[in-house]
Amino acid sequence: MDYKGKLLIAKPILTDSFFSRSVIFITDYEEKKGAVGLVLTKKYDKKLFQLAPGIDLDMDVYIGGPVNQDYLFVIHSRPDIIQGGIAINAHFFWSGNYEQIKNALNEKLISEKEIRFFIGYAGWGVHQLETEMEKKDWLVYENEQLDILKWEDNLWKNQLVRMDKTNIIWVNSPINPELN
Numbered sequence: 001m002d003y004k005g006k007l008l009i010a011k012p013i014l015t016d017s018f019f020s021r022s023v024i025f026i027t028d029y030e031e032k033k034g035a036v037g038l039v040l041t042k043k044y045d046k047k048l049f050q051l052a053p054g055i056d057l058d059m060d061v062y063i064g065g066p067v068n069q070d071y072l073f074v075i076h077s078r079p080d081i082i083q084g085g086i087a088i089n090a091h092f093f094w095s096g097n098y099e100q101i102k103n104a105l106n107e108k109l110i111s112e113k114e115i116r117f118f119i120g121y122a123g124w125g126v127h128q129l130e131t132e133m134e135k136k137d138w139l140v141y142e143n144e145q146l147d148i149l150k151w152e153d154n155l156w157k158n159q160l161v162r163m164d165k166t167n168i169i170w171v172n173s174p175i176n177p178e179l180n
Contacts, residue, residue, distance in 0.1 A: 003129065004029040005089035007141040007148075008037065009159045014137045018066050021156045024122055025148045027075070027094045028086075035124040038064040038073065040148055041155050044119050051119070054102045057112075060151065064118030074101060076115040077149060092148065116149045139163055 008024040024037040040062065048059040051072055064073055075092055079085055081104045085093030104110040124132070132138060141159060152158060 001140070002029055003035055003140065005092070007040075007146065007159065008138040009141055009156065009163065011137055011139060012160075019122070023155050023159055024065075025075070025088075025092075027088050027121075029129075032126060034126050035129045037122045037124075038062070038075065038118045039122055043151075048117055052102070052117070055105050057105055059105075059112055059117070061117045061119055063120060065120045065122030067121050067123045069120035071120070073118045073121055074115060075118070075149065076101075076110070078104070078110050078114050081109055113147075113149060 003026045006026050008026060010019050010022045010024075012021075014020055019039075022042070023040045025040055026035055026037040028036040042063040044061040044063050046061060048055055048057050048061055051061060061072070063069075073094070074096065075088070075094055076082055076085065076096065077092055079087075079093050079096075082093070082096035082100045084100075085096035088094055101110075101115070105115070133140075139160070141163060146159075
């Protein structure tokens with residue numbers, strides 16, 4: 001299966017401290033190289049103007065994953081304004097020309113609904129994601145209509161229920177059932 005452009009929804013049994021109750025947008029996947037994705041469910045404690053030189057916007061930044069947290073990554077839906085981005089699917093692009101990003105934001109040519117910034121990313125080595133799928137750590141959501149650029153409170157819970165209404169039993173369970 002090609003996971004690029006799909007969402008991974010952590011199953012309630014996934015107990016990894018970073019990825020528990022997360023939703024990840026897969027930005028790149030190659031069977032012989034591995035996968036790269038960005039966590040959509042964790043806000044960072046700093047704003048964009050604090051991290052990006054030349055951009056003076058009080059815009060949220062998200063924690064994309066535990067890898068390379070010294071770098072900002074971007075997803076956008078405006079290849080007409082930001083060149084050099086890599087197509088993830090028909091709607092979203094990864095990265096692009098930083099000067100064009102900066103100018104588009106400062107000149108209000110692009111809105112916050114059309115771009116999202118992440119610190120770090122999630123990565124899987126060769127066959128690592130496939131192994132996690134065999135262990136049933138993740139559910140795969142293939143609907144391209146979800147706007148991954150828009151923050152959604154309770155995205156993890158909402159996605160579980162959207163996929164299968166019977167998942168409602170899991171969405172309100174405690175993270176650690178032993179503490180219940």
